[in-house]
């Protein structure tokens with residue numbers, strides 16, 4: 001193989017590998033393999049769900065502690081009744097703390113993920129979530145300072 005052709009082949013192989021990396025998450029999403037969520041998976045709107053309303057305020061959640069059964073689907077109705085923006089990010093404590101570090105550098109990061117939302121004052125949002133794993137998870141507001149002041153709640157999945 002001459003030098004030019006060999007280089008071309010290398011480029012093609014690299015491009016193929018990159019394409020596979022880009023396409024893989026899209027496939028995973030289509031197949032509902034939400035391996036990237038630490039607290040379970042996005043809910044299925046066609047299935048029944050228990051509604052839990054949670055109020056977001058300076059600087060807490062009400063209620064701040066809930067219990068669910070493994071496999072249960074919850075429709076979180078989130079209302080920001082405070083005067084500042086607040087978030088509800090459902091994950092493990094480990095994941096939220098890592099995320100908090102990123103938020104220190106980018107405090108205005110917007111969240112519109114299946115497991116989280118940022119709400120302006122007086123806004124309401126819903127998150128449909130299926131708790132597929134047993135354990136203790138949390139919801140937290142990672143706007144710098146808010147978590148430390150008390151914006152963290154816990155979900156126990158039995």
Ligand SMILES: [Cu+2]
Pocket residue numbers: 085086087141142143146151
């Ligand atoms: Cu907050």
